[in-house]
Amino acid sequence: MAEAENKSSDKATIEMIEKAAQDGARVVFERAETTRACPIGLEGSCCSICAMGPCRVMAPKGKEETAEERRKRVGVCGATPETIAARNFLRKIAAGTASHGDHGRVMAKFFLAVAKGEAPDYEIKDEQKLLQLALDFGVNIGDRSNEEIAVDVGKLLLNEFGKQEGELLFLKRAPLKRQELWRKLGVAPRGIDREVVEAMHRTHMGVDQDYKNLLLQGSRTALADGWGGSMIATEIQDIVFGTPAPVLSQINLGVLKEDEVNVIIHGHEPQLAEMMAIAAQDPEMIKYAKSKGAKGINLAGMCCTANEMLMRHGVPIAGNFLQQELAVVTGAVEAMVVDVQCIMQGLTDTANCYHTKIITTDPRAKIQGATHMEFDEHNALKSAKAVLKAAIDNFVNRGKNVRIPQQKTDMIAGFSHETINYLLGGMFRASYRPLNDNIINGRIRGVAGVVGCNNPRVIHDSVNLAMVKELIKNDVLVLQTGCMAMASAKAGLMIPEAASEYAGEGLASVCETVGIPPVLHMGSCIDNTRILMAATAMVKDGGLGDDISDLPVAGAAPEWMSEKAIAIGQYFVGSGVFTVFGVNWPTLGSKEVTDFLFKDFEEMYGGMWAFEPDPIKAAHLMIEHIDKKRKALGIDKARERVLYDMAMRRELDAV
Ligand code: BF8
Numbered sequence: 001m002a003e004a005e006n007k008s009s010d011k012a013t014i015e016m017i018e019k020a021a022q023d024g025a026r027v028v029f030e031r032a033e034t035t036r037a038c039p040i041g042l043e044g045s046c047c048s049i050c051a052m053g054p055c056r057v058m059a060p061k062g063k064e065e066t067a068e069e070r071r072k073r074v075g076v077c078g079a080t081p082e083t084i085a086a087r088n089f090l091r092k093i094a095a096g097t098a099s100h101g102d103h104g105r106v107m108a109k110f111f112l113a114v115a116k117g118e119a120p121d122y123e124i125k126d127e128q129k130l131l132q133l134a135l136d137f138g139v140n141i142g143d144r145s146n147e148e149i150a151v152d153v154g155k156l157l158l159n160e161f162g163k164q165e166g167e168l169l170f171l172k173r174a175p176l177k178r179q180e181l182w183r184k185l186g187v188a189p190r191g192i193d194r195e196v197v198e199a200m201h202r203t204h205m206g207v208d209q210d211y212k213n214l215l216l217q218g219s220r221t222a223l224a225d226g227w228g229g230s231m232i233a234t235e236i237q238d239i240v241f242g243t244p245a246p247v248l249s250q251i252n253l254g255v256l257k258e259d260e261v262n263v264i265i266h267g268h269e270p271q272l273a274e275m276m277a278i279a280a281q282d283p284e285m286i287k288y289a290k291s292k293g294a295k296g297i298n299l300a301g302m303c304c305t306a307n308e309m310l311m312r313h314g315v316p317i318a319g320n321f322l323q324q325e326l327a328v329v330t331g332a333v334e335a336m337v338v339d340v341q342c343i344m345q346g347l348t349d350t351a352n353c354y355h356t357k358i359i360t361t362d363p364r365a366k367i368q369g370a371t372h373m374e375f376d377e378h379n380a381l382k383s384a385k386a387v388l389k390a391a392i393d394n395f396v397n398r399g400k401n402v403r404i405p406q407q408k409t410d411m412i413a414g415f416s417h418e419t420i421n422y423l424l425g426g427m428f429r430a431s432y433r434p435l436n437d438n439i440i441n442g443r444i445r446g447v448a449g450v451v452g453c454n455n456p457r458v459i460h461d462s463v464n465l466a467m468v469k470e471l472i473k474n475d476v477l478v479l480q481t482g483c484m485a486m487a488s489a490k491a492g493l494m495i496p497e498a499a500s501e502y503a504g505e506g507l508a509s510v511c512e513t514v515g516i517p518p519v520l521h522m523g524s525c526i527d528n529t530r531i532l533m534a535a536t537a538m539v540k541d542g543g544l545g546d547d548i549s550d551l552p553v554a555g556a557a558p559e560w561m562s563e564k565a566i567a568i569g570q571y572f573v574g575s576g577v578f579t580v581f582g583v584n585w586p587t588l589g590s591k592e593v594t595d596f597l598f599k600d601f602e603e604m605y606g607g608m609w610a611f612e613p614d615p616i617k618a619a620h621l622m623i624e625h626i627d628k629k630r631k632a633l634g635i636d637k638a639r640e641r642v643l644y645d646m647a648m649r650r651e652l653d654a655v
Pocket residue numbers: 268303304321341342451452453454481482483484524525526561562564565
């Protein structure tokens with residue numbers, strides 16, 4: 001295997017890749033080396049939707065194609081490379097939307113169970129948010145109990161999945177101009193499941209064979225994720241588990257403890273993890289752990305369940321997507337408890353080299369070779385304790401081959417849309433006004449959402465770090481979610497001190513005044529909807545245009561790998577945001593489709609896709625776009641005039 005240093009920019013990861021090699025344990029970094037990416041699938045030129053194929057329709061490389069050759073470069077059914085690339089792209093969006101949607105549906109059903117008293121270990125934590133939703137939906141509040149109101153709100157949210165006509169309720173949250181545009185283009189989603197099903201139908205053999213029409217359904221499906229499934233999940237999780245507020249924690253494999261029972265919670269849906277956090281503090285469980293020779297119970301997170309637990313409870317994070325097997329390689333993890341999404345099947349093979357139990361908990365996500373302990377939300381605490389007990393029982397099986405990397409970094413998370421509102425405007429005048437003002441006066445150049453996964457096809461975390469550092473150096477405030485947020489946190493970018501060390505003078509001065517880091521952790525991947533809400537709040541606060549596409553903002557997923565990332569990117573583009581992806585781009589096999597996504601979309605949505613694997617170049621594409629928007633708003637001059645004299649600094653202190 002190539003040198004571990006060439007695989008990650010994170011020291012703990014490098015150390016564990018080396019340990020895995022010594023121990024004979026296989027991990028994703030090694031598999032990525034031995035399993036070459038298929039170049040035909042990579043560019044979207046393989047059609048495998050029927051048994052006449054799979055058909056490969058790649059363009060000849062390095063030579064001009066004649067018109068006749070081009071005419072013949074089609075699948076057995078005659079499908080053109082454009083149709084095939086667009087179909088493949090739409091199917092990715094459908095899968096991503098289905099994943100977030102199914103998460104949202106589970107949350108809606110769970111919410112109803114909580115409201116009806118059928119999941120007695122949970123309660124409604126954010127009453128204000130519940131009442132706001134009730135008001136938004138026209139649900140009667142009167143003198144009814146929170147639970148009665150929640151039943152009505154829950155039914156309305158659950159109905160969003162199977163709705164056949166009309167529009168999703170949350171579309172009304174978007175700026176009016178954006179809503180009108182969606183209606184004009186015919187991409188306002190009707191029901192979450194309906195859009196996914198229609199996308200699958202239209203990409204079946206012999207149905208929609210016009211790439212532009214396919215990609216319209218791509219937008220409608222993705223919008224059903226961002227303004228539908230994901231937004232429903234975020235809202236309900238905030239109501240039941242609490243809306244995040246700033247919280248201090250730590251991140252990286254160094255959060256594991258040599259002398260305690262280490263339990264990692266990994267996946268995306270937080271109901272079980274919430275109960276695990278309570279169970280792990282139960283004196284009886286701690287006593288039980290001590291009876292097995294451990295000093296206590298150490299709970300740590302992985303992937304987006306980690307983000308959920310971090311944002312609300314400060315539970316430390318063991319690592320991001322590519323570190324999941326490496327946590328097992330420490331030899332110090334008694335159990336990795338997983339729910340759904342982003343869980344590598346390779347975990348069970350890695351775990352065979354150590355004592356770690358891989359415990360699946362969701363009937364939708366079993367793994368061959370893992371132990372299945374189904375979580376029952378109706379008996380949540382009991383279920384969580386049973387899982388925890390299995391982990392504690394495994395402590396005695398821990399071998400001598402234990403090495404926990406030293407690395408762990410302080411971080412502040414919990415920047416929900418509401419928190420940013422309060423932080424910027426204060427409790428009694430909560431608003432985005434100070435952010436807008438600082439954008440208008442040029443101290444903050446713009447805002448970028450840098451989100452998404454890790455991908456072993458690039459050096460782990462390095463692409464994100466280069467991009468984020470370049471953005472903040474150029475006074476762009478960065479909002480993050482998912483595994484990219486974790487990459488920045490590990491590198492020390494999510495503490496207030498990072499502002500003076502890494503940010504440009506304008507951004508640093510605002511961060512220092514408000515007391516925030518220049519890179520804000522906004523949560524898990526479904527919480528990208530918080531970024532949509534932040535952008536909408538900026539529009540509504542005034543001075544920066546009347547649609548999201550007018551804002552000096554941009555988005556990126558520099559190390560993306562999952563279909564969910566494509567769905568997220570598409571709903572940002574459809575909402576008017578310029579969005580650049582790194583690693584590779586799945587439609588490069590068709591110039592027409594790629595041009596449509598990269599160029600024509602700007603005309604249609606005011607936001608468009610771009611692909612740039614070089615993080616510095618990608619950051620500058622985002623900055624150019626931000627500057628273009630500043631110019632259109634007539635605020636480009638303000639930035640040129642910014643000279644930070646003492647008077648301005650005093651003025652800032654008075655914000
Ligand atoms: O939903 S960022 S690797 S963990 S897909 Fe997965 Fe990507 Fe991580 Fe969260 Ni999002």
